[in-house]
Amino acid sequence: MRSGVAIVVAAVAMLVAAPAVGADPPEPVPTAQSVFNKPGPHPVATPVRTNPCQESIWGMAEHIVVHLFGNRDDMTCTQAFPNGLESPIGVNTYYPADLAELPAAPLVVFTGGIIANPGMYDALARQWASNGFVVVIPFDFFNSLAYVPAIGVAAAVIANRDPKSPLYNKIDLSRTIFGGHSGGGQASLQAGTLFPGVAAAIDPAMRVRGVLAIEPGPLAVGALVSVPTLFLTGYNDWVVPDFAWVRWWQYNLTFQAPAWIANARGVSHFSPVDGLDNYLSAGTALAWLRYQAFGDDVAKDYFVGPNWRLPADKTYFSVERNALAGALN
Template sequence: MRHRAARMLGIGLTAAALVLTPAVGVPSAAAAPETGPLGLTSMGVVPASESAIQQQFGAPGPHPVAQARTPQDCAGLTDLYVRVVQLGFDVQDEMKCFGTFPDAGLRSPVGVEFYYPDDIAGLGVLPLVLWTPGILVEPGIYDSTARHLASHGYVVAVNYSLVNWFGLTHEMGAQAAAAANADATSPLHGHIDLTRTVVAGHSAGGGSALISGGRLQGVGAQFAPEFRVVGALAIEPGPATLGIGVPPSTVPTLIVTGSADFIVHPAGWPTLVQYPQVQAPAWLTTVRGASHGKPMDGPANSVFPALEVAFLDYVTKGSAEAAKVFVGADYALATDGALMNTQRNDRADALG
């Protein structure tokens, strides 16, 4: 009953955002393009040549990728969903599935699938990314994103529950990662650095990441005493609880919206509620022309995977090149040709 009420609240907030937010002004780092009746820009891929971030972080990483389950062609209802997303949300990449419920009969829609560098045996310990999909989304659809992150030297746990809300999937992923790290028969044994964990996700999963940025630290320590959350990555985040009854994110946080997203309006709750609540360095930016489905696209057709790698490299590896995206007077997040309406809070400003 509680989950149903929360879902109905989210639907109501979405409708309200669509009606009310076009009139809300958002600070802009550059002149905004023409907007339609909802205050949204038209969809379209920003060429890689216009995005320094995509040029630098959008190429595949140096590592071949291994994964626990090989994605397959989508079927049934999910195949219909994929066709709608590709046609209506400007997704150009081929989309795959894991074959979970409802297209695999009664097979459980709850699970964790790992992606990691195939040469992990010689790489020591790697940071962990806990990735949660959107609500009702087949988790295999994020295959291109997970592969891109893993190719850059990350262990990616795609943790899913069909609902994918309220941060519970990140808890499940943290427990599965701790178990794999301790399992002598697992290829991940001793190779996951649980002290460098980032919670991430898209849509409902993005809202979950903001919740987990505030509460997973305490929960994760139950699975492994050394567990530590060092960042939260929220892509077009759903409203989740909007901070009601849960602590806000207390780790460095990046929130990314899309200028053509009518489901999570860029001037709605991400700007008005979620971003101001973060109790740590925080950044908020909008991808030009991006729909709500664009984060499902591959790195060749979308700047989202590049932004994700840049943030991960910054908060988990201390990369000097990635730091240029987020700190400094001329930080690239505010000047990149693929982005608009970029903000950072006082805590982020104080970093330099």
């Protein structure tokens, strides 16, 4: 009798605990990619024109390499040599097409990877410009040292002072952020070392707000960087492994400024030149830019506070921040 009663009680308990038939499944926790990886409210203006990279012999070789590393989308390139016959040195510029109606916009100086064509970052630049940034992509083919972002800064300052430029008095140099991928990530860290101390001498309004270092090369030391820095790495990246220098002497030695590092599942070294849906840290990159430049509260929640959201983001295999970042509120 007792065993029969126990069986009945257990069955009732199971029925009570079981989800109702047809009940909606729990909502997935939103990731930075799902929240931020989308176009912003502004149309984009740029003189940059791109074409499929594989239209040139050099571009075809690059196309094959990135697809061997797992990229899914075809890259875009400009005609900068060796992908075409235009100058291998220059600056590509993107900005909100309605900038004349907006307050002055923050500046992102983004340097691509070594031997990368600047057009490979066209999608990222357009996304950032549509979110209210002026974006300059300086390039010289090697894209690995601080003089390359310096070229971008010079171009932005000149455009901001030129009455004939659509960017005249429309770049807020007090909200300048350096970013870069691979060799360009290394160059952005070098810029984050050199420019904060001399920014006012370049332009009285200029201030460096931070660095976005995507899978950076080894020629930069975190101990020398004095502005907030986000390191984005990839779990499938064997060119810049998360466990190598990007931690040893970059993130781990960043003690002068807040720093974060996020290692994304399914991301290889060439994912940043893939389509934005297939570069799984594209949303996090934009969130960090919006947090630093606009103080966006939704973006800030992913990086700041005791319940910061990035560690719960299933995109990432691991996420860390240093003590200075942990002390922010």
